[in-house]
Amino acid sequence: MKKFCDLNLRVSLRDSVLAEKMIKKASTLGYSYVGIPLPANVQSEIVSKLRQLCADVGIDFITRVNLVPKKPGELLSQLRGFRRKFELVSVACLSKPVARQAAKDRRVDLISFPSLDFRKRFFDVAEAELASNALASFEIEMCPLLSSAGFERIRLLSNLRKEVAIAEKFSIPVIISSGATNKFFMRTPRDFAAFSCLFDISPSSALSALSENPLVIVKRNRAKLSSDYVAPGIRVVRRGKDCGE
Amino acid sequence: MRRRYLLLKIESLQEIDEKDFRNAVWDAVLRLFGEYGASKTGIALIDYDVAKKYAIIRCAHTEVDMVRASLASITEINAKPVATYVLGVSGTLKSLRRKFFSPQ
Numbered sequence: 325m326k327k328f329c330d331l332n333l334r335v336s337l338r339d340s341v342l343a344e345k346m347i348k349k350a351s352t353l354g355y356s357y358v359g360i361p362l363p364a365n366v367q368s369e370i371v372s373k374l375r376q377l378c379a380d381v382g383i384d385f386i387t388r389v390n391l392v393p394k395k396p397g398e399l400l401s402q403l404r405g406f407r408r409k410f411e412l413v414s415v416a417c418l419s420k421p422v423a424r425q426a427a428k429d430r431r432v433d434l435i436s437f438p439s440l441d442f443r444k445r446f447f448d449v450a451e452a453e454l455a456s457n458a459l460a461s462f463e464i465e466m467c468p469l470l471s472s473a474g475f476e477r478i479r480l481l482s483n484l485r486k487e488v489a490i491a492e493k494f495s496i497p498v499i500i501s502s503g504a505t506n507k508f509f510m511r512t513p514r515d516f517a518a519f520s521c522l523f524d525i526s527p528s529s530a531l532s533a534l535s536e537n538p539l540v541i542v543k544r545n546r547a548k549l550s551s552d553y554v555a556p557g558i559r560v561v562r563r564g565k566d567c568g569e
Numbered sequence: 570m571r572r573r574y575l576l577l578k579i580e581s582l583q584e585i586d587e588k589d590f591r592n593a594v595w596d597a598v599l600r601l602f603g604e605y606g607a608s609k610t611g612i613a614l615i616d617y618d619v620a621k622k623y624a625i626i627r628c629a630h631t632e633v634d635m636v637r638a639s640l641a642s643i644t645e646i647n648a649k650p651v652a653t654y655v656l657g658v659s660g661t662l663k664s665l666r667r668k669f670f671s672p673q
Contacts, residue, residue, distance in 0.1 A: 353654060470641070470644050473600070506650075507580065508644060508650040508651065509652070510652065511641050511652070512655060512656075515638075515640070515655055516641065518638045521634050527634065
């Protein structure tokens with residue numbers, strides 16, 4: 325059975341009642357993993373509280389940070405500071421130099437673009453080529469698609485169709501996340517998969533974008549963040565006295 | 570024509586009457602797929618429970634994804650926030666009710 329993942333559930337960290345409702349909703353909708361964007365300087369008590377809320381409803385909590393750098397240098401310094409503190413690092417690309425830097429940096433997990441600012445959607449062939457040599461996945465938020473209407477949605481769908489075709493051509497994993505700020509923008513994974521058909525993702529690819537693709541990133545990063553990790557392909561299997569046996 | 574029955578849960582802050590819900594579904598299908606697409610879906614509202622906020626919709630079996638996408642796109646009815654979730658899909662009403670409403 326597929327395990328589904330919503331990597332971008334924007335719960336309010338101030339309103340714990342609303343956060344609890346959204347996490348419970350995610351559980352009833354069939355999600356097994358939930359990624360919640362946290363501020364870079366988040367307190368450990370908030371993280372443990374969210375982890376407990378998720379554990380109470382049987383959901384695996386993923387810590388995520390959304391970086392919004394203005395320049396490539398700022399991105400590099402933020403990555404140096406926060407990469408090892410969060411399980412998932414997403415970069416919102418607001419300029420082309422930042423987008424290019426994010427695509428080629430192996431510490432970046434997700435690249436995203438402003439949904440409704442069409443001149444700032446820099447996911448083109450050059451961007452995809454860079455991302456294909458690194459580990460970045462292309463994230464699509466569903467909330468702007470649900471909340472927009474008319475010409476705005478038409479244009480967004482048209483852009484997404486082109487970007488998804490480029491991503492598939494360069495074998496870049498696509499990640500579909502809700503980006504929901506309240507429970508009215510949350511949907512079941514299969515509803516999101518059906519909705520994704522509007523920008524020409526096949527049903528099986530859409531389901532992968534909600535399950536296998538995000539889980540690959542989470543597993544990889546958790547392995548890297550564990551104390552047993554040494555380098556790619558090298559990890560500690562025994563310690564202390566066990567080594568003699 | 571083979572059909573599919575979709576069980577829906579409606580999330581809303583206030584009660585929505587059947588007529589408003591039916592109109593919202595048709596509006597969503599028309600907005601996303603136009604009159605040609607809507608004509609292929611064969612949508613019919615079979616059952617609607619205002620109090621429990623459940624609905625059963627019938628559609629053509631080839632257009633389930635189209636209907637699901639349309640239902641997912643409903644975000645408000647009468648300017649009030651609403652969400653609809655498909656809880657299950659079945660080939661017959663009997664099996665849909667057995668799966669989701671039978672006492673455990």
